[in-house]
Amino acid sequence: MxxxxxxxxxxxxxxxxxxxxxxxxxxxxxxxxxxxxxxxxxxxxxxxxxxxxxxxxxxxxxxxxxxxxxxxxxxxxxxxxxxxxxxxxxxxxxxxxxxxxxxxxxxxxxxxxxxxxxxxxxxxxxGLSDSSAQPSETHDMNPLEEDQGATYHHQVHEDVSFSSLVTEISNQVFGILQQRWKQEAEEKQAEEKINCVWDAIKEIPDLEDDVRYDAMTKVHELGMKAGFAKMSITERFGWIKRHVYKS
Structure with missing residues (x-):
């Protein structure tokens, strides 16, 4: 919870x-x-x-x-x-x-x-260990080498930024997919529960078979499958007393 x-x-x-x-x-x-x-x-x-x-x-x-x-x-x-x-x-x-x-x-x-x-x-x-590795020896660079070094570090920075962006987008997409999968599973579970009216009726104790059959018929006649499936066992028994025993 x-x-x-x-x-x-x-x-x-x-x-x-x-x-x-x-x-x-x-x-x-x-x-x-x-x-x-x-x-x-x-x-x-x-x-x-x-x-x-x-x-x-x-x-x-x-x-x-x-x-x-x-x-x-x-x-x-x-x-x-x-x-x-x-x-x-x-x-x-x-x-x-x-x-x-x-x-x-x-x-x-x-x-x-x-x-x-x-x-x-x-x-x-x-992992940045390979792409960001630096030479073990230091020496003075000429202007051309300095330009090449600046370009290299700029490219590394761009590569890291792009990789971070890709990772962030991947995490967002994965999160959206997870939510969709969870929603589909919940919808399927709810649909299965609605279609199991007979199981919901059988959960109610001390009902005669004729009453169960009549209740099944009445639920479908009134289009009450979804509402009936959501009721507690006590509420289902009360509904049957009102709509089945009464008739």
Missing amino acids: LLRLLVDAIKRGWRDANGSFNKLTIEKKILSVLNQKLGSEKNYSHYKNRMKILKARYQSYVDLFRHSSGFGWDPVTKKFTASNEVWNDYFKGHSNQSHLRDNSFEDYEDLNLIFGSNTATGKNAI
Whole structure:
């Protein structure tokens, strides 16, 4: 619940210019909603402790990408990807992290948005060590060499800026795709729930079969599939008493 609320807050632009949430925002716009939904009494200290745990979890994910550029992320399976060689090399120093290879991690994308949305990973990581290498010896340059050096450094700067721009755009596009995939999944789930009226009727206890059949017929006659599927079991029973038993 906390992750969902924080992600929503980021999309609403509630973070400060430095990328963090101030205490007032957390208390008034995050914890107040969380406590209302969960019936809890979490305060700012609880929030800070939970964020430490979440950040440590996120750090274990980030360590993969820092270890090797061979690691990637599959947004469909929600799993980290790499060749056997890359995984085996990682486990040499992280023998207790085998779950990172086998498990799926639904929270990674949310944690990445909260703690490190600008972190480059896998093939998106930018390495400057090769392109920015300088000669080991220093000497006086003639004017032509100085011009060539200035052009070289200008080109390196342009290359780095372009790479940063490409990475930023890639992250934005990936975020848009993630939102679309999530929306499609939610729409599919809602549609499946609407089409399972019979399952919703069978969840109601102590109904005779004839009543269930009549209720199924009445729901379709009245075009109530969507509304009926959204009701609680108690509300469905009340609806049947009103529309089936009455008739």
